[in-house]
Amino acid sequence: MTHYIYLVRHGEHQDAEHGLADGPLSPRGQRQAELIADRLSGLPLDAVWHSPLLRANETARAIAARLPSVDPEPTALLFDCVPTGMTEETPAAYEPFFGSITEAELEAGRAQMFDAVNEFLVRKPGDVHEVLITHNFVISWFVREVLGAPEWRWMTLNQAHCGLTVIAQKQGRPWTLLTHNDTGHLPVELRTGIPDTMPV
């Protein structure tokens, strides 16, 4: 009996390159969403949850359009957020990132991630397959949590648009990371959203 959580970053949104915070999916984002839908199509999905922001909502709709048995539901627990601020352990190189982020945003992010972990990283009876369509930092936080890594380590993780990260828990065992940012379903030209260029 295993509880699987499939963490999917939303597809690329229009004008992302121009710094707009949210928006409808770009044509590339639509295609990414269709391809992750195909990748997930063989699974007996129990639930699909998504961030309420438009880019995640549209990704969920694109998945539902291809998987008619799926009925995605929004949850504010998957909203985009910044999970923590600078801690004593955070390398100084990350300090500039926090320049424009307020204390209130950091407090809200921490509270949201605490609630999200308590909501989703709990054992449910039987085999469970859940999809969470959310944002880069939220996925980073879940992966960090599963690995038991220091708080600041979420900053060292990135996921591509519609990349697939899978975590799982077998009855009586800890959560494990099965795969991180798997982009095998995406052709090279659709592997967007990662700050560093992959050398291979």
Ligand SMILES: O=C(O)[C@@H](CO)OP(=O)(O)O
């Ligand atoms: O703004 C970003 O870089 C990330 C942060 O989580 O968000 P998104 O996945 O929505 O692009």
